[in-house]
Amino acid sequence: MMKCRLCGSADLAGVVDLGATPPCELFLTAEQLDRPETTYPLHLRVCTSCWLAQIPPLITPEETFTEYAYFSSYSSSWVEHARRFVDGLELRPDSFVVEVASNDGYLLQHVVERGARCLGIEPSANVGAAAVAKGVPTITAFLSPETGQRVRDEHGPADVVVANNVYAHIPDVVGFTRGLRNLVADDGVVSIEVQHLLTLMELNQYDTIYHEHFQYYTVAAAQRALAGGGLVLVDVETLPTHGGSIRLWARPYGTPSERVHDLIAREKAAGLLELSGYADFAARVARVRRDLLRFLVDAADEGKTVVGYGAPGKGNTLLNHCGIRPDLLAYTVDRNPYKHGRFTPGTRVPILPPERIAEDRPDYVLVLPWNLRDELVEQLAYVNAWGGRLVFPIPRLEVV
Known part of the structure; x- marks a missing residue:
């Protein structure tokens, strides 16, 4: 029986069943066309205790991210989004910025240009090599509490830790969050960007459900996930990226802002903190398919x-x-x-x-x-x- 990976509850309700598909980034070579492909169920469920939407962890991050086909820099608008983010940081000459799942250096290249110290932690060796070629220091690793502590011991605590579009990609939510906590200084800040479940539901964005994405966050669920790893959600922004994302600002210590309370209230009003908000999603997905x-x-x-x-x-x-x-x-x-x-x-x-x-x-x-x-x-x-x-x-x- 599947249990919630955040709170351990067995009370999970089905939201939409998309059948069975292969992992979405395993593109085939011509030689592989005559070979069988493994498919995995793609059934989104929501935990009725903590409201984390999730799929079963049927594949491991190692299967997907050891060699990866996605290079962030091929999207010009995404590179510009990263540049604006870095420009908004109050970086000093002695600042230290760490990005988890740093991909090909799309963001940290702007930190290098600012003259600040940085380090990328990227699990895919082929993608990380592209970052190194740009002059972005990068290590090949998955983030865990142990990895976070090792980086902290070797490089010192980070003033800013960035985790863009990775918080949905890890099945061990609490362990990953503890890794973030180990990386960041006690007075530092963690910035996480992840798709917002509210816009996914409202705008029928069901194609963002795939096996790399183990979970789908409301602000309420993200707040609980961060707390489980020793971080406090102190602020949140809504972003247009990826069809509608949230930027979570977390610290080891602090108090949630009014924006955090306001967005949780919006989620509650939309029915995402009760089953009624999920009732007709499958029918709307079927309509997209038929059309x-x-x-x-x-x-x-x-x-x-x-x-x-x-x-x-x-x-x-x-x-x-x-x-x-x-x-x-x-x-x-x-x-x-x-x-x-x-x-x-x-x-x-x-x-x-x-x-x-x-x-x-x-x-x-x-x-x-x-x-x-x-x-x-x-x-x-x-x-x-x-x-x-x-x-x-x-x-x-x-x-x-």
Whole structure:
């Protein structure tokens, strides 16, 4: 029986069952197309005791992140988001900034430019190597209480600890949080960015449910998770990134701000601290699937060509849940060369360089990383030259 990984309760209620899919970042090579793929159930549940939404820990972080296909710097808007964050920090020449899951140095490169001391902790050796090539000091490790203490012993306590888009990726929530506590100075601060369950539910963002994301946070659940590891949630901001995120500010000591209380009150008003708030989500997810499939089938019947833009993890949840294969989506493109010549897991859609769109002039481009809408509408403006149109599947089908 599955138990809540935060509070240990066995009282978990189903929210939406997306069937079974392969891990979303295990892109296939041509040689792997004739081999079987392992799939895992993708069933989101919510704990009715602490309201942490979660999926079973069916894969380990080591299986996903030892070698990783996602490089943050291929999103220009995300790099700019990181630059603005660093510019807002009150860094001194002797400040020490540590980022957990630092990826390819997309954020810490700005700390290096400011002349402050920094260190990245990145579990994926291939991605961490890209950070080192940029001049960002990086170690290859998963964060645990022991890792946090070792870094503190070797480098000193951190004034700022950053953990962007990783707090959902670890099954041992309390252990990871203790690692953050061991890293940060007693008067330091921890900044965590993670998708907000409130916007996920309100905007049908079900494609962000995948096996890398073990849990999905309300502010209320995050406050409890931080407390379990020895940190106090002192403030929270809402962000537009990833379709709607929260930036949690935590310290070893402190008092929650009014914004913390206000956001928890919003979550309560939305019904996310009781089962009623989750009742119709599965039906709204099914509607997204039907609308997208109807559009793709109609386009195929009319002889129209549809290709994809992007090969993000969320896209693979969508493609697998909808059963979309190359007969409906000829291929998708991605800026990341690592993915070129590979195929999406489960659905086997070819991944090509972005230049292919201008060569083929398709009728429609299905945008899979919809969270980068503003950036990609600008990047793909050239599609208008031949009358092509962009298609956004989330929160509802929209042809632009």
